[in-house]
Amino acid sequence: MLDKPILGQITQGTVFTAACGENYPTKPVWGLCITARCDVAHENKAQVFNYVPIVRYDDWLLVDGGRIILDRIYTDLLNTAKNAIRSIEKSDTVFNFYDPLDSVVIR
Secondary structure (H helix, E strand, O other): OOOOOOOOOOOOOOEEOOOOOOOOOOOOOEEEEOOOHHHHHOOOOOOOOOEEEEOOHHHHHHHHHHHHHHHHHHHHHHHHHHHHHHHOOOOOOHHHHOOHHHHOOOO
């Protein structure tokens, strides 16, 4: 059920401005309140409002989206390296002790 927002009142489903997003300290962040309506309705029951941060897609892509993509690329490359080692009948346990990222130099 959708209701018109009431100025100055936050309830479940309300989108509000000036929220905080952990990885987005310099970007605009909105919030979507997820605190249950029944908790909000009882005045002293909801002392903390829970929300989901909402950011622009471009900002998400540069922060969290980029990290997800890099993690998937790294996992794929690591699996390729393990398969290559197994194909010559050697143990891939070297990767339990040696992380290829330790030797990467970023300039």
